Amino acid sequence: MELVxxxxxxxxALLSVVATYLAVRSRDMxxxxxxxxxxxxAYALIYYVLMAPDIVLVYVPVSVGILPAVTILLIKKTExxxx
Amino acid sequence: xxxxxVVIAVSIALMVLLLAYVIEAGGLGPIAPQRLRExxxxxxxxxxxxxxxxxxxxxxxxxxxxxxxxxxxxxxxETSVLFISIVGVSLLxxxxxxxxxxxxxxxxxxxxxxxxILSPLILISGLSIAIHGHLTPGGGFQGGSFIAVLLxxxxxxxSLDFVVERGLSTSRLLVLRSLGLLGVLATSVxxxxxxLLTGVNAYIFQNMVREGASLSMPPWFLDRPTGxxxxxxxxxxxxxxxxxxxxxxxxxxxxxxEVEEALEKGEWYE
Numbered sequence: 001m002e003l004v005x006x007x008x009x010x011x012x013a014l015l016s017v018v019a020t021y022l023a024v025r026s027r028d029m030x031x032x033x034x035x036x037x038x039x040x041x042a043y044a045l046i047y048y049v050l051m052a053p054d055i056v057l058v059y060v061p062v063s064v065g066i067l068p069a070v071t072i073l074l075i076k077k078t079e080x081x082x083x
Numbered sequence: 084x085x086x087x088x089v090v091i092a093v094s095i096a097l098m099v100l101l102l103a104y105v106i107e108a109g110g111l112g113p114i115a116p117q118r119l120r121e122x123x124x125x126x127x128x129x130x131x132x133x134x135x136x137x138x139x140x141x142x143x144x145x146x147x148x149x150x151x152x153x154x155x156x157x158x159x160x161e162t163s164v165l166f167i168s169i170v171g172v173s174l175l176x177x178x179x180x181x182x183x184x185x186x187x188x189x190x191x192x193x194x195x196x197x198x199x200i201l202s203p204l205i206l207i208s209g210l211s212i213a214i215h216g217h218l219t220p221g222g223g224f225q226g227g228s229f230i231a232v233l234l235x236x237x238x239x240x241x242s243l244d245f246v247v248e249r250g251l252s253t254s255r256l257l258v259l260r261s262l263g264l265l266g267v268l269a270t271s272v273x274x275x276x277x278x279l280l281t282g283v284n285a286y287i288f289q290n291m292v293r294e295g296a297s298l299s300m301p302p303w304f305l306d307r308p309t310g311x312x313x314x315x316x317x318x319x320x321x322x323x324x325x326x327x328x329x330x331x332x333x334x335x336x337x338x339x340x341e342v343e344e345a346l347e348k349g350e351w352y353e
Binding site for chain 2: 004056058061065070
């Protein structure tokens, strides 16, 4: 029984590492925003498994809703592709 | 309604049911840990303890009790930090005023229809998280950011004019934000003011009866526990956070025509 939450946390952590790497490497800022949202989703799952549902409830709307919205506004006003 | 729609609806309902079953059966792990540290044990013992009200917050949710009762002043200053950042945004964009009729007509009909289905769900879950903050995980900030996400979604999908036409212009959002913070302030000093008027000893951020202070917020509403001040704190915080975050988003999404007007007015301010 103890193995299931730990393995879920491990898989989410691996996913978040891959998503972070892709977000840093990506030349297209829009896909970087999407990758960072995926990383945040994996983190939210880790928080849930570690029994912090309060943090999950604040992490999901802020990091998947508000932060990408503000970042996309910023990208729209500057440049989309990194040189 | 044809066969295809019925199949889609039934499969969505089945998916929700099965996910709920998996979570309920403990598929994502045990609900509560077995071993506790001493500090956690004392908080868990005292958070809802009708036999020892002097140390209790009369709230069923330990995190909200710690956030708004035992460590209330910390949270008050956190709320103030968010308020100051909103004040900074509106000072930076002073002279900003949203213009009608320059935004496009929003996204496609498919996105609009799915948003119409989704938005009442987001609103209700945000309100429920905020109002039940002292009973279930969540609280004012969580519920408020859910509602702010809803307003951001509406202003993106249906265009900004849609949100402004329904009475949520930036000036009114600023008023709502200030009302929320004033409500938090009023709740935190409510018992102190009553104590001063009646000549009884009372504290700032007092919730239940404390040693040497016999005043108390109502711990029950009909047959439901309210957690005393916690319910009011959560509701006002949700109002403040929802208005503040959506205000910041609307102001940051300023368009070219609005920049020109804001620049003219900004020079006038100087």
